[in-house]
Amino acid sequence: MNTNIESTVSEIMQRNVLTVEDDWPLNRLARFFIDHQISGAPVTDSEGNLVGVVSLTDIVRYDSMPESPATEHSTHEFYLHTLERQVTQEEMTNFHMEHESPATVRDIMTPMIFEVNENASIQEAADTMIKGHIHRLFVTREKRVFGIVTALDMLKVLRNNYGASDLARQA
Template identity: 25%
Template sequence: MYKLSSAQREILEALVKLYDKHRRLVKSKEIAELVGKDEGTVRNIIAGLKSLGLVESKTGPSGGYMPTLKAYEVLRGFAATEVPVPVRKDGQLLNLVVTSVELIDVLNPEGIRAILRVQGDIEGLEPGDRIKIGPMPYTRLVIEGIVVYIDRYTKQVSVNVRRVTSIPRESVGSIASKQLITLKPNMSIREAAKILSEKMIRGAPVIDDEGRLIGIITLADIAKAVAEGRLDAKVEEYMSKEVVTVREDQDILDAIRLMQKYRIGRLVVLDAMGKLKGIVTRTDILRFISALED
């Protein structure tokens, strides 16, 4: 963090105040009038702030000064996180993570802004992009908004916040579907498709004769079999044998992270002894969160 002199901080705070108020380049004369200093002194201090990357300027009759995103960081501080937070653009995970977030203009009737510090490939981000940040550790917040400004030198991004969601603390078992539909490995794809259609579900665990979990089959797997003209093939030929599971006592945030990591929409739920207890889907989680907002 920069250590500014009292004069530098005073000028920078005045610039930020004027810029936030008028949303245009600020003249040195305006700053001088606000702080009660000579305009030449203000220009000298701003020159130092520019060298620190805290101020940008434009010359000419219509010119002036504006604070960089780093200026907001220096003046207001960032709530740094210990764990990098993922960023998604139009649902796609970017090769980019957020390492700190600051919410500003919380009482502004025009809306909240978020200032993000990021790491990774920032070239994939442009003003106007719709992004989703989170869930964040500890606060469990998810922020959705539109990118309005990118400082590519300092890797900071300004976002107009459209929605903030808090992921509640709740166990997976409390929202998982308990009426579990299971399939057998020697069933035909035709039989499995009929069951999934009748029950209006998108996938089901596959168990052996002893009730042990050995796989999971989804509509996507069945669609592949149909495309290959193999409706009479066995479920075990098309099921996924690598089943991602979650314990019923784990937090729903853990379930969300697993779904994001493996890019899947459902998890098989087990108890502490590894016994099959249910299934939780992305829809189950979204329905639970939405119900809290009603």
């Protein structure tokens, strides 16, 4: 598929979105990330409404500082200080909760949601991701997750628009 920045988000989004529920215990969340080899996911409530996002960074932050859960006022800082590199499979298998925590996903998730409509342009999605310093953007319909656009999806658009030789010349 030939996409460009004038294309819409619906052309590049991933439609099979893995979500987690806000009442899951942290050990279940960690196992879910490991089993699916992902580093973050949208969080839904019992009715399936999007209520936040949670990542490996949130688990690490909670495990190292359990007295400071996410608050609506500090959510932007959570996005600014996320893991900057991909976690290897070996690191993920070593990633586990040492004890059974009473905390749930709701306690550690970031309640700020960055979302776009499926008809938004790729340019608009890229602007939102850059301004929010985020790696994933949710595509929603009536507060329900319909798709997801990741930084990797954006890189694919760049690759498709500027073949490898074009990108090498610009470097």
